[in-house]
Amino acid sequence: xxxxxxxxxxxxxxxxxxxxxxxxxxxxxxxxxxxxxxxxxxxxxxxxxxxxxxxxxxxxxxxxxxxxxxxxxxxxxxxxxxxxxxxxxxxxxxxxxxxxxxxxxxxxxxxxxxxxxxxxxxxxxxxxxxxxxxxxxxxxxxxxxxxxxxxxxxxxxxxxxxxxxxxxxxxxxxxxxxxxxxxxxxxxxxxxxxxxxxxxxxxxxxxxxxxxxxxxxxxxxxxxxxxxxxxxxxxxxxxxxxxxxxxxxxxxxxxxxxxxxxxxxxxxxxxxxxxxxxxxxxxxx
Amino acid sequence: xxxxxxxxxxxxxxxxxxxxxxxxxxxxxxxxxxxxxxxxxxxxxxxxxxxxxxxxxxxxxxxxxxxxxxxxxxxxxxxxxxxxxxxxxxxxxxxxxxxxxxxxxxxxxxxxxxxxxxxxxxxxxxxxxxxxxxxxxxxxxxxxxxxxxxxxxxxxxxxxxxxxxxxxxxxxxxxxxxxxxxxxxxxxxxxxxxxxxxxxxxxxxxxxxxxxxxxxxxxxxxxxxxxxxxxxxxxxxxxxxxxxxxxxxxxxxxxxxxxxxxxxxxxx
Amino acid sequence: xxxxxxxxxxxxxxxxxxxxxxxxxxxxxxxxxxxxxxxxxxxxxxxxxxxxxxxxxxxxxxxxxxxxxxxxxxxxxxxxxxxxxxxxxxxxxxxxxxxxxxxxxxxxxxxxxxxxxxxxxxxxxxxxxxxxxxxxxxxxxxxxxxxxxxxxxxxxxxxxxxxxxxxxxxxxxxxxxxxxxxxxxxxxxxxxxxxxxxxxxxxxxxxxxxxxxxxxxxxxxxxxxxxxxxxxxxxxxxxxxxxxxxxxxxxxxxxxxxxxxxxxxxxxxxxxxxxxxxxxxxxxxxxxxxxxxxxxxxxxxxxxxxxxxxxxxxxxxxxxxxxxxxxxxxxxxxxxxxxxxxxxxxxxxxxxxxxxxxxxxxxxxxxxxxxxxxxxxxxxxxxxxxxxxxxxxxxxxxxxx
Numbered sequence: 001x002x003x004x005x006x007x008x009x010x011x012x013x014x015x016x017x018x019x020x021x022x023x024x025x026x027x028x029x030x031x032x033x034x035x036x037x038x039x040x041x042x043x044x045x046x047x048x049x050x051x052x053x054x055x056x057x058x059x060x061x062x063x064x065x066x067x068x069x070x071x072x073x074x075x076x077x078x079x080x081x082x083x084x085x086x087x088x089x090x091x092x093x094x095x096x097x098x099x100x101x102x103x104x105x106x107x108x109x110x111x112x113x114x115x116x117x118x119x120x121x122x123x124x125x126x127x128x129x130x131x132x133x134x135x136x137x138x139x140x141x142x143x144x145x146x147x148x149x150x151x152x153x154x155x156x157x158x159x160x161x162x163x164x165x166x167x168x169x170x171x172x173x174x175x176x177x178x179x180x181x182x183x184x185x186x187x188x189x190x191x192x193x194x195x196x197x198x199x200x201x202x203x204x205x206x207x208x209x210x211x212x213x214x215x216x217x218x219x220x221x222x223x224x225x226x227x228x229x230x231x232x233x234x235x236x237x238x239x240x241x242x243x244x245x246x247x248x249x250x251x252x253x254x255x256x257x258x259x260x261x262x263x264x265x266x267x268x269x270x271x272x273x274x275x276x277x278x279x280x281x282x283x284x285x
Numbered sequence: 286x287x288x289x290x291x292x293x294x295x296x297x298x299x300x301x302x303x304x305x306x307x308x309x310x311x312x313x314x315x316x317x318x319x320x321x322x323x324x325x326x327x328x329x330x331x332x333x334x335x336x337x338x339x340x341x342x343x344x345x346x347x348x349x350x351x352x353x354x355x356x357x358x359x360x361x362x363x364x365x366x367x368x369x370x371x372x373x374x375x376x377x378x379x380x381x382x383x384x385x386x387x388x389x390x391x392x393x394x395x396x397x398x399x400x401x402x403x404x405x406x407x408x409x410x411x412x413x414x415x416x417x418x419x420x421x422x423x424x425x426x427x428x429x430x431x432x433x434x435x436x437x438x439x440x441x442x443x444x445x446x447x448x449x450x451x452x453x454x455x456x457x458x459x460x461x462x463x464x465x466x467x468x469x470x471x472x473x474x475x476x477x478x479x480x481x482x483x484x485x486x487x488x489x490x491x492x493x494x495x496x497x498x499x500x501x502x503x504x505x506x507x508x509x510x511x512x513x514x515x516x517x518x519x520x521x522x523x524x525x526x527x528x529x530x531x532x533x534x535x536x537x538x539x540x541x542x543x544x545x546x547x548x549x550x551x552x553x
Numbered sequence: 554x555x556x557x558x559x560x561x562x563x564x565x566x567x568x569x570x571x572x573x574x575x576x577x578x579x580x581x582x583x584x585x586x587x588x589x590x591x592x593x594x595x596x597x598x599x600x601x602x603x604x605x606x607x608x609x610x611x612x613x614x615x616x617x618x619x620x621x622x623x624x625x626x627x628x629x630x631x632x633x634x635x636x637x638x639x640x641x642x643x644x645x646x647x648x649x650x651x652x653x654x655x656x657x658x659x660x661x662x663x664x665x666x667x668x669x670x671x672x673x674x675x676x677x678x679x680x681x682x683x684x685x686x687x688x689x690x691x692x693x694x695x696x697x698x699x700x701x702x703x704x705x706x707x708x709x710x711x712x713x714x715x716x717x718x719x720x721x722x723x724x725x726x727x728x729x730x731x732x733x734x735x736x737x738x739x740x741x742x743x744x745x746x747x748x749x750x751x752x753x754x755x756x757x758x759x760x761x762x763x764x765x766x767x768x769x770x771x772x773x774x775x776x777x778x779x780x781x782x783x784x785x786x787x788x789x790x791x792x793x794x795x796x797x798x799x800x801x802x803x804x805x806x807x808x809x810x811x812x813x814x815x816x817x818x819x820x821x822x823x824x825x826x827x828x829x830x831x832x833x834x835x836x837x838x839x840x841x842x843x844x845x846x847x848x849x850x851x852x853x854x855x856x857x858x859x860x861x862x863x864x865x866x867x868x869x870x871x872x873x874x875x876x877x878x879x880x881x882x883x884x885x886x887x888x889x890x891x892x893x894x895x896x897x898x899x900x901x902x903x904x905x906x907x908x909x910x911x912x913x914x915x916x917x918x919x920x921x922x923x924x925x926x927x928x929x930x931x932x933x934x935x936x937x938x939x940x941x942x943x944x945x946x947x948x949x950x951x952x953x954x
Contacts, residue, residue: 011368022393108535235927
């Protein structure tokens with residue numbers, strides 16, 4: 001088989017799959033966002049084309065600014081901590097020791113749990129009256145029920161959920177560094193920290209970059225966790241773009257499909273911009 | 286020195302898994318103590334009624350979850366591995382665009398995907414089927430699997446592939462006999478994440494499979510979430526019981542990830 | 554000869570397939586009771602009603618918050634169920650969407666049900682379903698805690714006496730009252746008895762009476778009579794707090810009666826007092842049985858028969874007992890009181906209750922309820938003063954579409 005033909009033959013199933021699976025939902029969502037839907041026209045059809053009216057309404061809504069700020073804070077803080085903790089753990093596990101494989105596997109248990117269970121457990125722990133965190137710390141902080149702390153609480157829970165992903169990917173990356181590199185470095189007389197700073201960390205840059213980018217994309221989508229813990233409240237203090245999109249579509253008894261889809265598309269656009277910046281940075285490197 | 290590492294490791298794992306401990310605590314707590322203030326680290330009068338209910342009622346749902354998760358792993362690998370090989374070694378034209386599309390695919394929130402699928406599934410009549418759910422769950426895993434596998438396969442030394450070509454092997458044989466074994470780490474990692482995503486998926490299950498007899502356990506939990514009341518010890522017990530077999534799978538899989546990439550290529 | 558026979562056969566088959574489709578023999582019933590599995594009495598009742606109508610039943614249970622959108626999606630794809638049991642405030646939304654058939658056209662008989670309960674499912678003069686039962690809110694109290702604090706529950710007649718009782722309970726070292734003020738429909742549901750009990754109406758959220766109600770709740774948090782967790786409590790969580798035995802009062806619903814017996818302390822129930830006395834009107838909970846629009850009349854008629862069967866006085870007692878609902882039919886209510894005398898308080902409360910979507914609010918209700926729970930949250934967290942929060946809520950409700 002000629003190389004170019006082989007290349008396309010191997011990739012063709014994926015391309016077909018991508019077109020079928022992702023193009024249609026995207027199209028449906030864009031369609032939802034540019035029409036003025038009522039429940040009646042949603043069921044029976046005939047919703048008028050309203051152009052960017054839904055987007056204008058969403059941008060003018062005071063919740064939008066709050067949601068954007070919350071999204072930025074939530075995402076940035078989550079990423080920084082998830083990555084740092086995940087990296088530190090990966091380095092810790094890089095050298096084998098008794099039980100290391102089992103412990104590493106146990107770190108993935110948070111990902112096994114349905115989100116309703118892990119989010120509810122965190123909500124339980126952070127309850128202001130009967131939660132263990134307040135009992136252990138001796139405080140009376142209103143973790144989930146005050147505008148000051150609600151975003152902090154969901155961020156903590158999100159970091160917890162994100163650490164396993166960072167750990168696994170960065171660990172795999174660490175394990176692909178050939179041992180000869182470390183040997184050469186120690187032969188040169190470099191200390192552990194110097195090796196890390198000048199050898200390990202730079203060699204992991206591509207893996208780090210993709211971990212951070214994927215972390216960004218996934219964190220932007222997070223909504224179950226926040227919804228179950230605080231419903232985006234109180235008073236929108238923990239509402240992000242993802243939770244707002246859901247709230248508009250499913251949060252009241254009379255759904256607002258157009259605005260919900262519009263917010264969803266704004267979210268995808270933000271992700272897209274981040275993705276483009278990543279590609280640009282990659283090309284420059 | 287290694288013993289210290291083990292001890293530290295155990296401590297770190299304990300801190301990380303503390304919420305899981307709390308989950309087990311709640312699963313053994315009778316209803317009237319659930320909101321005791323101040324809370325206790327141990328249930329003062331433990332009850333096993335949650336577990337009894339789970340073992341009585343939830344086992345079929347575990348079976349379905351297992352079926353769906355394994356199916357998702359298979360489908361994901363079948364789609365992702367050849368494509369990753371192509372992207373990493375065969376370099377088709379437009380591979381940068383493909384890489385970007387794979388990124389964009391992951392940016393779409395799950396609920397939008399589920400709603401988009403719902404219409405098609407209903408018109409094709411494939412709601413409430415196991416493989417319909419497998420297909421939907423794979424959309425979460427495939428782009429990531431391609432990305433991960435591409436970077437792992439890119440790490441396979443070209444000399445190995447050239448050696449195979451000199452021996453007269455075509456692209457397919459090279460793929461199956463050389464590339465796959467050499468990137469075993471990546472395959473296991475991709476399989477791991479696919480399994481985990483499918484196992485804990487709720488959005489697709491709720492939208493596309495909530496009616497049939499074959500429901501995964503994320504929906505089975507709803508037996509304990511009535512319209513006015515929730516039975517938390519049973520809900521937590523379900524999660525605990527469900528995590529046990531999956532954790533065993535995880536431990537087994539991690540042993541494969543421990544081996545290095547190059548060692549796999551040289552030994553096999 | 555053979556060729557002609559084959560041709561005739563082919564023509565015959567073609568004619569068969571182009572004639573009217575065979576009548577549907579399996580009916581889909583959707584309800585929001587996932588806690589009832591296939592072996593439960595509820596499921597068996599549906600099967601029996603189906604058998605009487607000559608069809609097989611395929612039942613699907615959904616989470617109640619999911620059900621509305623599921624039905625809308627299904628209706629869009631023309632796969633709506635034949636019989637739908639759905640939460641009462643949602644009925645007007647579905648009716649407005651053209652998903653439900655008015656009962657007069659579906660052959661569903663609601664004459665036996667109490668009018669104040671049916672009004673929640675009425676839109677523009679047409680009724681779209683019948684209640685399977687009703688539940689509402691009242692105040693559970695812990696006899697031990699009240700006795701220790703020297704409070705006589707019979708003395709609680711209005712807000713002032715309730716406040717006095719709470720003060721005594723706090724002085725005795727116990728916690729006062731727990732309820733749910735979460736940022737969802739549940740929160741509005743729990744706030745409404747106080748809202749309506751102050752004399753306010755949903756058409757004007759910013760009235761002085763409404764502020765009075767919200768200030769009452771705020772004062773409880775400020776004085777420590779109610780815990781801060783109410784801001785995040787669901788009704789279940791609030792009940793769990795009451796079940797620990799530390800609280801004197803819990804605002805909760807009929808459905809907790811079975812749980813109340815398991816708490817391990819003696820409990821009682823009083824109606825929620827209005828501001829200046831009397832029983833505050835509480836909102837009606839409970840689901841309606843409805844008939845979604847189908848492609849052919851025969852299916853709808855059969856569905857109507859099944860729905861009537863499910864809500865008929867002789868059948869509905871079993872369903873209401875399983876759900877711990879008060880029946881919507883006055884004669885059946887008397888049976889329930891005879892079997893369980895403690896239900897009298899609840900039957901009285903249900904008779905005084907109001908539908909949230911009644912008074913022709915219909916689909917305006919969701920657009921009022923959401924700003925209302927937002928205002929309650931803002932006031933209770935201290936972010937805004939009650940009067941300001943309600944003023945903003947009223948503006949939002951008036952402007953929403």
